[in-house]
Amino acid sequence: MKTYLNLGCGYRYQTGWTNVDYVSTGDGVLAHNLLQGIPFSENSFEVVYHSHILEHFSKADGKQFIQECYRVLKPNGTIRIAVPDLEQIVREYTKNLEKALEGDAKAPQDYEWIMLELYDQVVRSKSGGEMADYIFQPEIPNEDYVFARLGEEARNLRKGNLASLNQPKKEPSTPKDKRSMFRKVLSKLKNNLRQVLFQSEIKFYQENLHYITLGKFRLGGEIHQWMYDSYSLSKLLTEIGFKEVKIQTAFESQIPNWNSYELETKEGIIFKPDSLFIEAKK
Structure with missing residues (x-):
């Protein structure tokens, strides 16, 4: 049985692989926050793969994440990474x-x-x-x-x-003005919990709704926190202990029957042509 791991799989995953993402996107997809490590024991997988995930970690967290990939790979196992090519x-x-x-x-x-x-x-x-x-x-x-x-x-x-x-628009079931909705919630809290919540706390949230919303978005995982080129990513892999680092194309891989999994290409079309594809061995 194959022991292949796809991290941050989104909606592109394969049966027969172990698939992990922040939220489960389908049957058999394990929900897990990869900032908390990879939830498997060492030397568990022949292949570890992730596409357009690494750039969403800070530089320090990215290094720790690659160390985790190394830990769960079996000796002589293959890591394959795709990232935007800086x-x-x-x-x-x-x-x-x-x-x-x-x-x-x-x-x-x-x-x-x-x-x-x-x-x-x-x-x-x-x-x-x-x-x-x-x-x-x-x-x-x-x-x-x-x-x-x-x-x-x-x-x-x-x-x-x-x-x-071009579809008919549905009437929204919630208030259009999020600020108005937020003020109503705060007003209710103010009335029901007047003895617990201080006026200054209520005012703080009213005045800082924009910053709270922005901070929540910025920390939500969509932002790129670091970028890589062939030199920096090869260097990172080597420093962690990987060997035989090799730049690949979307169609080339040391993983047997790679193109049949349709994780990066389908019918000759590359899903993310702006990518750097790289592999290494443990």
Whole structure:
């Protein structure tokens, strides 16, 4: 029986693998916070795989997470990691910058997009950020470039969003104004628990609702907290004790029958073409 582990699997997981995510996304997907370690004993798995997860950890937490991957791998086991490729993004940035400075008519649009790709998921304060605003606008001026960068997943996401805009809108069952709803809740607390809650505490929450909401989002897992290129990720793996570090393509792997699992490709299409793919042995 295969002992393969897929961490942060989302909705892309395989039967026969052990699949883990922060919330269970299907039958057999274990819900677990990976900041608390990997909930398996050492030397348990032949393969440990995660895609676009590592960048959501801080640099220090990311190192600890990779150490956990090493711990649960069997000797000579394979780790495979996919992350946004910082080097590739930066090269695209400098290319588009140079073209824009030279007066290329199409370059400003591509430059605008690559700046979003570089920074938006680090600094955003709402889900999807400005990247989502760009993708979901009625007409994308450089659509081919954007989806060449993001892949078919993003194109399908756009199609779904545009289709939903054409659906009849339902009346919201909750107040449109979240601040108004929050004030009503606080008012009820104030009336029912007047002897327990101080006026200053109520005022604090009223005045700081924006910051509480923002902090909750920023700590919710969507933000990129660190980025990697082939050098830095290879160095990290080597420092932890991995050997035979090798850059791969989405189609190449030391994992037997890799493409049959359709975790990164399907029918020749790469799900996340902006990725760096890397493998190493324990």
